[in-house]
Amino acid sequence: GDIKAVLEKVEKGIDLTEDDIVLLLSAEGDENLSSIYKAADEMRKAVVGDVVDIRAAIEFSNICRKNCLYCGLRRDNSTVDRYRMDADEIVETAKELKRMGIKTVILQSGEDPWYTEDKIIEIIRKIKKETNMRITLSIGERTEEEYKHFREAGANNFLLKIETTNREVFKNIHPDDDFDYRVKCSQWLRENGYINGNGNIIGLPGQTARDIARDILFFKDMGIHMVGIGPFVPAVGTPLETYPHGSVEMTLKTVAATRLVLKNVFIPATTALATVDKEAQVKALMAGANTIMLISTPSKYRSRYRIYSNKNMVDLKTAYKAIVKAGRKLPPYINKDYIKDIV
Ligand code: SAM
Ligand code: SF4
16 A cells, blocks of 8 residues: 555545554655645644644652663663652742643653652642642552542643553563553553543664554554653663664654544644754644643753753743744633743
8 A cells, every 4th residue: 555545544534554554654755754744734733723732841850760771860870960849849830830821730750759649649739729720640650549549639631651562662661660550550540530641752772663553553542632752862871872862754753643543632742852853843733743841840950850861941932933833823821921022
């Protein structure tokens, strides 16, 4: 089959097979690539419209009990200057985001056991009480009970990426993790009523286009609502520090194929993309992506949350520029006072 035939299937509403997706991911040449991106862009416009949703992340701790090979925060990375934010500091930061008009705050951290179940619940309750914002948690693997209790306390969304569905690749990069437990976590999140975020890393050692196609079908089977797709970016002080970064083109093809297969989902133009190529966030917005995550960690901690090296800053200004460049719309809820000097 060829790419044209696959895109015709999409137009007719016929489900794509694994082989179809592999074909999309293996596409080369400007003409083929732009036809895929265009189809994904049209699908995005039809199902989620032109507004680019803006969320903001507070990276509240860079302490981690795990040793994922790719990640700069891994416990054996002695080059990291570790920090933790307490509940009040997190809430103060969330209040500032509320003033900016942001509706969803993402609380992200390493897997840091200092934040016990009770501490996380306290943070969720305080943010709800003081700001009534929607809360996304991105704090890694926990127990079913904890996920349930965080949801009851007011957490709305959860982001836990499988990173790769190739069990062998998963095992090689996750010395502490069990693939089946990670899948279970994702099922628990769904069962407990979270808006369920997942995703993968593009360009992991040993990963193939077929693996990525299977990732996309996994997201579909799991009923995932949000898919974070980022290229691997090497981090200093990790076993993969000299391994090459993932391909921007493969990441964009994955964004496009994910939009074409999953249709009505949130797909961010990721910070990892912006780190590898300044223009890549704009390109992702034009190839199926529809959200941007601001990095809103207080500046005194920001450079210490180094999951990979040379991490690019994404603030309201850079997000605004990308949205305009992609010919898209800023969300109506953003407080105009915060953008008046850049509009
Ligand atoms: N500890 C939690 C977890 O692992 O789910 C949340 C924080 S973790 C830093 C968030 C995401 O960062 C991971 O899901 C992973 O995809 C991404 N990440 C970490 N290191 C990366 C790297 N070197 N390149 C690209 N993405 C990376
Ligand atoms: Fe820790 Fe998450 Fe990084 Fe793994 S990816 S080392 S769990 S912060």
